[in-house]
Amino acid sequence: MKLEFFADRKTDNVALKFGIIGAGQCGGKITDLFASLKNNDGHRYYETMVVNSWEGDLKPLQYVARERRYLLKGGEGCGHKPKVCERLMDDPANQEMLMEAIEKGFKDADAFYVIAGLAGGTGTGLISSIIKLIDYIKNTPLLDSGLSPKPINAIVTMPRSIDTGLDKANAVDELNRLAGMFKEGILSSLVVIDNEKSFREYVEHTKLNPNDMSYQDWMDYSNQTVVQAIHEFNIGIMYPSDLNFDTQDLKNIFEDTPGIITISKTVFEQETINSGTLIDDIISCFNTGNVLADGHDLPKAKHAGYLIVRPRNINIPQSTFNELDIRLAQETPNALTRPGSCIVNPNRDDNRLIIYTINKIVQMPKRLREELEPEVKKLMESMTGTEDALAEIAVSTTSYANAFTRGVKRRVSSKIFERTDTQNSPQNQELATQRISRADIFKRN
Numbered sequence: 001m002k003l004e005f006f007a008d009r010k011t012d013n014v015a016l017k018f019g020i021i022g023a024g025q026c027g028g029k030i031t032d033l034f035a036s037l038k039n040n041d042g043h044r045y046y047e048t049m050v051v052n053s054w055e056g057d058l059k060p061l062q063y064v065a066r067e068r069r070y071l072l073k074g075g076e077g078c079g080h081k082p083k084v085c086e087r088l089m090d091d092p093a094n095q096e097m098l099m100e101a102i103e104k105g106f107k108d109a110d111a112f113y114v115i116a117g118l119a120g121g122t123g124t125g126l127i128s129s130i131i132k133l134i135d136y137i138k139n140t141p142l143l144d145s146g147l148s149p150k151p152i153n154a155i156v157t158m159p160r161s162i163d164t165g166l167d168k169a170n171a172v173d174e175l176n177r178l179a180g181m182f183k184e185g186i187l188s189s190l191v192v193i194d195n196e197k198s199f200r201e202y203v204e205h206t207k208l209n210p211n212d213m214s215y216q217d218w219m220d221y222s223n224q225t226v227v228q229a230i231h232e233f234n235i236g237i238m239y240p241s242d243l244n245f246d247t248q249d250l251k252n253i254f255e256d257t258p259g260i261i262t263i264s265k266t267v268f269e270q271e272t273i274n275s276g277t278l279i280d281d282i283i284s285c286f287n288t289g290n291v292l293a294d295g296h297d298l299p300k301a302k303h304a305g306y307l308i309v310r311p312r313n314i315n316i317p318q319s320t321f322n323e324l325d326i327r328l329a330q331e332t333p334n335a336l337t338r339p340g341s342c343i344v345n346p347n348r349d350d351n352r353l354i355i356y357t358i359n360k361i362v363q364m365p366k367r368l369r370e371e372l373e374p375e376v377k378k379l380m381e382s383m384t385g386t387e388d389a390l391a392e393i394a395v396s397t398t399s400y401a402n403a404f405t406r407g408v409k410r411r412v413s414s415k416i417f418e419r420t421d422t423q424n425s426p427q428n429q430e431l432a433t434q435r436i437s438r439a440d441i442f443k444r445n
């Protein structure tokens with residue numbers, strides 16, 4: 001996989017060490033790309049594992065360690081039926097296998113990504129159980145000790161226009177379940193890849209670049225795009241910068257307020273760089289450069305961050321960043337944070353200007369909102385509920401007012417007691433008893 005020069009084995013660390021778990025074929029393939037990424041010393045940046053119900057999906061993987069590929073007992077694929085996967089997960093041997101797999105790994109992870117293509121059987125049937133399992137195994141002990149949980153995030157693909165109604169309904173049903181996990185405070189963020197957008201972009205790309213052999217097919221294009229965007233951002237903010245996008249800023253985006261994360265990227269070749277339009281270019285990167293899915297309303301963003309990679313010979317004056325701060329404040333009035341970073345491209349021969357933006361937003365992408373009606377209606381309602389609760393937090397972090405769900409309450413309380421010894425506080429004891437029980441993990445309600 002081709003990465004931007006600055007992200008390709010030039011630094012030892014990433015800002016967030018994600019522990020990554022892929023379920024089903026799509027989840028496995030995306031996870032395999034994350035597993036291929038290595039640092040200066042040849043060490044992998046991300047710890048990975050994959051789960052499948054069919055050996056044929058596991059075999060083509062190249063980078064995930066063999067001992068971290070798990071095959072469900074009794075599985076012969078789930079043929080687009082999540083229920084079939086649920087039945088496989090009724091088997092205690094499969095439950096034990098996954099529990100042990102998660103328990104023994106991910107010692108260094110700062111955060112987790114669980115990945116699946118929605119609309120199939122295996123990934124769709126497994127993703128919510130895996131999220132609950134990580135919460136139970138990794139986060140419950142932290143919460144019980146008064147420590148903050150590690151953010152659990154998901155990457156999902158949504159079906160194309162031509163996919164069947166049943167596939168779409170299954171995908172939306174699972175998305176609903178994931179939105180419910182926002183409310184419970186188990187899931188911190190969701191990256192939604194719109195496969196229709198990936199497909200169309202790939203067709204366009206091959207028309208313009210008929211000799212480009214970087215991608216096997218539209219799915220590979222989609223997978224590479226998402227992994228590049230996440231990894232390049234994660235590594236780009238580790239470079240020295242005069243601005244203030246640091247690791248904690250990225251953590252805030254993942255940890256604070258559940259929602260959809262979108263990452264955008266726009267590249268300007270040397271002859272098209274115009275410092276006079278830089279601020280507009282950054283705003284349009286937020287609005288239209290999204291590599292994963294189109295159609296999020298910027299004013300709804302809860303977090304809005306940017307990373308600029310500039311060529312050595314182009315200076316951007318501080319006054320431009322001051323103006324940008326003002327513009328961003330206007331464009332994202334509801335944002336809780338707006339971190340930014342500007343780094344110099346370490347490749348002296350590369351004269352392009354690259355803009356990345358990252359958003360966290362409580363809104364589904366436009367095509368999914370419009371096309372997957374009416375299934376999505378239910379989803380929007382549940383997301384709106386989250387937004388109301390979040391708005392309350394933004395106004396008053398000390399208020400435990402009425403509709404707070406377990407998870408939202410948990411996050412608020414962990415903020416309030418941050419600097420004190422919370423080991424045995426009554427609040428924490430109460431929260432510990434509200435935690436998920438093992439029996440609930442493998443049920444997809």
Ligand SMILES: Nc1nc2c(ncn2[C@@H]2O[C@H](COP(=O)(O)OP(=O)(O)OP(=O)(O)O)[C@@H](O)[C@H]2O)c(=O)[nH]1
Pocket residue numbers: 023024025026027029030053057077078079080081116117118119120121122123124157158159160163193195198219220222223
């Ligand atoms: N973007 C992207 N989408 C994929 C990829 N592979 C499959 N998909 C999509 O993801 C959805 C689920 O497909 P799979 O991942 O093959 O399904 P599975 O989880 O293995 O489930 P079963 O094979 O039905 O047991 C479908 O809508 C596919 O079109 C991929 O590599 N990238």
Ligand SMILES: [Mg+2]
Pocket residue numbers: 024025054057077078120122
């Ligand atoms: Mg499969």
